[in-house]
Amino acid sequence: MKRVLSVLALAAASSLAVPALARSRGIDTTRFQARATGTAEWWPNDSPGTAVATVDLEGYDLLVDMPFSGLVGTTIDAHIHCCTSAPGSGAAPVALPLVGLPIGVRDGNYSATLQLAENWTYDPAFLESTGGTAKGGFLTxxxxxxxxTAYVDIHTGEFPNGEIRGFLVAPPVPEPAEWALLAGGLASLWGIGRNRRR
Structure with a gap:
């Protein structure tokens, strides 16, 4: 039990410390997340649908995981759009088609690896606007x-211009109070393990 608690405590501390350490050294995060809703659409709507997208950049691969549910219409397409003039606002052209999205459903999950080093991964108009090469598309x-200034958008038959969307942002860095809470939790785990040993 003590070993399990120690491993859990170390994992929790590491998961919080790595992003904070990276930022303190000026290294950008490689994980981005979005919560897509109808109210976040360029023309907001009252869809109860939601999606939670997690995007991890690993070298030239973009790993996308996006469960979605509660859509009013059935899915016809989904994309990552780029790039708006300001974070969280405006509309942008399609940059990365999310090929393989389950079509004709209101609930589902999209999970794929987009190969950003390949020209065919990008929408042709976006690729052309970034110099005509995957390198330009990747850097943009x-x-x-x-x-x-990039966002995920799920399009449905009911809302062909987009039923739900969400801007991709880096997960928040823990605040000092969260660090104190983590330290207290780790101390408690250590104390439990120590008492059980006696």
């Missing part, structure tokens, strides 16, 4: 992710 996309 990475800058947009860092700036919060």
């Amino acid at each position: 996309m990475v800058r947009a992710l860092d700036a919060g």
Whole structure:
């Protein structure tokens, strides 16, 4: 039991410390998340649908996981759009089609790896606007992710221009109070393990 608690405590501390350490050294995060809703659409709507997208950048691969549910219409398409003029606002052209999205459903999950080093991964118009090469598309996309000006959008038959969308942003860095809470929790775990040993 003590070993399990120690491993859990170490995992919790590591998961919080790595992003904070990276930021303190000026290294940008490689994880971005979005909560897509109808009210976040460029023309807001009252769809009860939601999606939670997690996007991890690993080298030239973009790993996308996006469960969605509660859509009013059935899915016809989904994309990552890039790049708005300001974080969280405006509309942008399609940059990355989310090929393989389950079509004709109101609930589901999209999970895929987008190969950003390949020209065919990008929408042709976006690729052309970034110099016509995957390198230009990649650099533009990475800058947009860092700036919060790229978003996921799920399109349905009811809302062909987009039923739900969410801007991709870096997860928040823990506040000092959260660090104190973590330290207290770790101390408690240590104390439990120590008492059980006696």
